Amino acid sequence: MKRVQFQSRWVPYVLLLPQLTIVCLFFLWPAGEAIRSSFYLEDPFGFGSTFVGLDNFKTILSDPEYFKAAAFTAVFTFLVAFFALSLSLLLAVKADKVVKGATVYKTLIIWVYAVAPPVTGLIGAMLFDVNIGPFTHLAHDFGWDMRVGVNYYDTAFAMVVAAVWNQIPINFIYFLSGLQSIPKAVQEAASIDCRSSFKRFWTVTFPLLAPTGFFMLVINITYAMFDTFGLVDVMTKNEPANNPVTLVYKVYADGFRGNDLGGSSAQSVVLMIVVFALTIVQFRFVERRVHYN
Amino acid sequence: MGRIHLEAVRKTYAGNLEVVKGVDLDIADGEFIVLVGPSGCGKSTLLRMIAGLETITSGTITIGERVVNKLDPADRNIAMVFQNYALYPHMSVYENLAYGLRNHGTPKSEIEARVQEAARMLQLEPYLTRKPRALSGGQRQRVAMGRAIVRKPDAFLFDEPLSNLDAKLRVSMRGEIRQLQRRLGTTAVYVTHDQLEAMTLADRLVVLNGGQIEQIGTPLEVYHAPASTFVAGFIGSPAMNLLPAEVSGQDIRVGQTRVASCAPEGIAGAVTLGVRPEDVTLARDASSGVSLKISYIEELGAQRLVHGTVEGQQLTMAISPSEPLSDTVEIAIASDKLHFFGSDSGARLNR
Numbered sequence A: 001m002k003r004v005q006f007q008s009r010w011v012p013y014v015l016l017l018p019q020l021t022i023v024c025l026f027f028l029w030p031a032g033e034a035i036r037s038s039f040y041l042e043d044p045f046g047f048g049s050t051f052v053g054l055d056n057f058k059t060i061l062s063d064p065e066y067f068k069a070a071a072f073t074a075v076f077t078f079l080v081a082f083f084a085l086s087l088s089l090l091l092a093v094k095a096d097k098v099v100k101g102a103t104v105y106k107t108l109i110i111w112v113y114a115v116a117p118p119v120t121g122l123i124g125a126m127l128f129d130v131n132i133g134p135f136t137h138l139a140h141d142f143g144w145d146m147r148v149g150v151n152y153y154d155t156a157f158a159m160v161v162a163a164v165w166n167q168i169p170i171n172f173i174y175f176l177s178g179l180q181s182i183p184k185a186v187q188e189a190a191s192i193d194c195r196s197s198f199k200r201f202w203t204v205t206f207p208l209l210a211p212t213g214f215f216m217l218v219i220n221i222t223y224a225m226f227d228t229f230g231l232v233d234v235m236t237k238n239e240p241a242n243n244p245v246t247l248v249y250k251v252y253a254d255g256f257r258g259n260d261l262g263g264s265s266a267q268s269v270v271l272m273i274v275v276f277a278l279t280i281v282q283f284r285f286v287e288r289r290v291h292y293n
Numbered sequence B: 001m002g003r004i005h006l007e008a009v010r011k012t013y014a015g016n017l018e019v020v021k022g023v024d025l026d027i028a029d030g031e032f033i034v035l036v037g038p039s040g041c042g043k044s045t046l047l048r049m050i051a052g053l054e055t056i057t058s059g060t061i062t063i064g065e066r067v068v069n070k071l072d073p074a075d076r077n078i079a080m081v082f083q084n085y086a087l088y089p090h091m092s093v094y095e096n097l098a099y100g101l102r103n104h105g106t107p108k109s110e111i112e113a114r115v116q117e118a119a120r121m122l123q124l125e126p127y128l129t130r131k132p133r134a135l136s137g138g139q140r141q142r143v144a145m146g147r148a149i150v151r152k153p154d155a156f157l158f159d160e161p162l163s164n165l166d167a168k169l170r171v172s173m174r175g176e177i178r179q180l181q182r183r184l185g186t187t188a189v190y191v192t193h194d195q196l197e198a199m200t201l202a203d204r205l206v207v208l209n210g211g212q213i214e215q216i217g218t219p220l221e222v223y224h225a226p227a228s229t230f231v232a233g234f235i236g237s238p239a240m241n242l243l244p245a246e247v248s249g250q251d252i253r254v255g256q257t258r259v260a261s262c263a264p265e266g267i268a269g270a271v272t273l274g275v276r277p278e279d280v281t282l283a284r285d286a287s288s289g290v291s292l293k294i295s296y297i298e299e300l301g302a303q304r305l306v307h308g309t310v311e312g313q314q315l316t317m318a319i320s321p322s323e324p325l326s327d328t329v330e331i332a333i334a335s336d337k338l339h340f341f342g343s344d345s346g347a348r349l350n351r
């Protein structure tokens, strides 16, 4: 590769400046602010704050509500990642085999990706609406008295469905391109060596997709934990009390609804640590990412 | 048993694009058949139809005693070696060799024995635990060969297996493939567009052109009696000279020059005259009457290729590098080595 040498040694920094400004302004500064205020008790009426050390952390770690939200987040993340990944893989494998009308089929799956999470939430809320939602009616037909927004488990169910639906397209795109990057001759060699296409999938196709799959797993965990905020907000209908909420949503609810800025900051510091851990896992993986051939 | 029989085999792709146009071929058990032809003539397509990787539009393919038209590739008991080897990148060399056997329900001890035997035959023993990415091109090629032989198939199918190797390795692998196939006695169908590879490997050559068989025969038959101008031009390097000529009685003329007077019975009028470069020599006496105006010379070391024109027609001769040359030389054409082809049809006329 040809190396470009800058005339002035300031030019690279100037070119980086906009990006650095954004990172500082919208990431580093708020993060620092959050860490600072997690050690303070904020007066609910905004009359100053008191340094309380690790008290905020002690409070949240002894709060059963916090653990309930943490448990829900874990289950929710697992379910969303599992179903979003497996369903999109299934769709991608099928789409890879489609010859006729492939473009239509792919477009139909991919367009969902253009829907933003809060809109997903709105559509989900509509589909699962207690009075007019078609899914609610369907559930009723099967004898399930579904009350999304009222019943904890029903809301959780609707949230998982909407989140999975929203996340399938991006997974689909990655899996499809992953599948198409597997050399055709390798698939053909396998079809000579192994009669069962099911077995072939698990012994050849799936292992060759594993690098893509692992990357997607991290993306999906991040999505389920953090990007579903808008969806949770719409689905819980601003009544987080009896409804399942994720940790990210709880940060918002406690901080801006409950006016407990210190506690909510402590929560976001915990989440920051989670993000940090996830990032390390992903970088580690990308570093030693399996490059076949 | 590895007899392969093709009967009126055709392949039509979407849009009525016919790429294999009715091929009949009978391959005996243990025979080494090479399909050769220019790029795009349908060699790979034909091979892939035998393998079952491509559907057969019409006709029948029989392997052993079974018509395999509707059989899965895995059920045809064939093994294929691909151009880019198509090894399983996530499996070790051992697993690559064992994979097919496992899926065919071969007992464990038998798998172990066969893989070890193949590894020994192909000198792959030191690499059994390695992944393909840690192998050289030649070693990958051997693994691909090994994967084919452990299966003990009815037939080996090769699709240009050597074209990714450097020239030297290609020659040595060529020899190994030939020996291995002889030793195992397994039928082989080998696709290449390299005519040298075709000549050296084949028991019988099948020359394809535009989806049709132009000629089937042993390498020497094809070389010495090409069935058409196409085959004449394709097999042999440097290629056979093809000159428009006129036959009247015994005389064969190119333009105004009489190049020989030994035309066989029954050939008259306009023909295409074929002469191999090595059948053209410098004339002993200066009165042969055929003069070659030299355009340029290629030195090959053992041989010298002299390119020039006779009566404005291109002609190449291969002669010893020691003979002195001037701008124009008198040449003689071996009269018993002439090939006559119909000037329109291109089909062979003599013998």
Ligand SMILES: Nc1ncnc2c1ncn2[C@@H]1O[C@H](COP(=O)(O)OP(=O)(O)OP(=O)(O)O)[C@@H](O)[C@H]1O
Pocket (backbone or CB within 6 Å): B013, B014, B017, B019, B037, B038, B039, B040, B041, B042, B043, B044, B045, B046, B192, B193
């Ligand atoms: N899936 C396909 N759809 C349409 N046409 C195809 C398809 N596959 C191959 N062809 C055409 O069929 C013809 C024969 O292809 P084939 O691959 O058999 O050639 P080949 O003799 O193996 O050539 P090469 O020496 O370059 O490998 C080509 O003209 C090719 O364009």
Ligand SMILES: [Mg+2]
Pocket (backbone or CB within 6 Å): B043, B044, B045
């Ligand atoms: Mg080919």
